[in-house]
Amino acid sequence: MTTETRLNTLEAQLQQLTINVTTLASVTTQQSFDWNQRFSHLAELTAANTQAIATNTQAIGELRLAINGLQQAMEGLNNRITQLEQIVDDRTDTFLGLFDQTFARIDQLQAASFARMDQMQGDINTLKTDVTGLKTDVTGLKTEIQRVIEILGEMRQ
Numbered sequence: 001m002t003t004e005t006r007l008n009t010l011e012a013q014l015q016q017l018t019i020n021v022t023t024l025a026s027v028t029t030q031q032s033f034d035w036n037q038r039f040s041h042l043a044e045l046t047a048a049n050t051q052a053i054a055t056n057t058q059a060i061g062e063l064r065l066a067i068n069g070l071q072q073a074m075e076g077l078n079n080r081i082t083q084l085e086q087i088v089d090d091r092t093d094t095f096l097g098l099f100d101q102t103f104a105r106i107d108q109l110q111a112a113s114f115a116r117m118d119q120m121q122g123d124i125n126t127l128k129t130d131v132t133g134l135k136t137d138v139t140g141l142k143t144e145i146q147r148v149i150e151i152l153g154e155m156r157q
Contacts (some may be wrong), residue, residue, distance in 0.1 A: 003067050010056045017049045 021042075 003063055003070075006063060007060060010060055012120055014053055018089050021045055032067055
């Protein structure tokens, strides 16, 4: 049962009590018994109704206090939710920023690695060419040395 419903119920009960007192008073005046007894009975009913009204009024006051307390608590929770949403948004932005930076760095390192591998492949190809040239030079030198040895061998004979 909501607080508003409870307040409406209490107000309806107060109205019903007032109607009951009025009805009882009119019925009592129509009956033929002692006025002292009537007034005594009315006084008891009035006292009971007054007590019920006081109790209900106190309950309404307490419910209003409780409603105010709950509203303040809800405002506090809404403020906290707003703060937490901002923290989540900030951390998400930070994470995404770091994520983007990391991938940018990976791309840079990959590009640098590919450039270095291309350079190394070029250096390897240059070395192959140089080695092939050296082989040719060594083969030529061997041939020259062979001729020199043959010439020296003929000169000795």
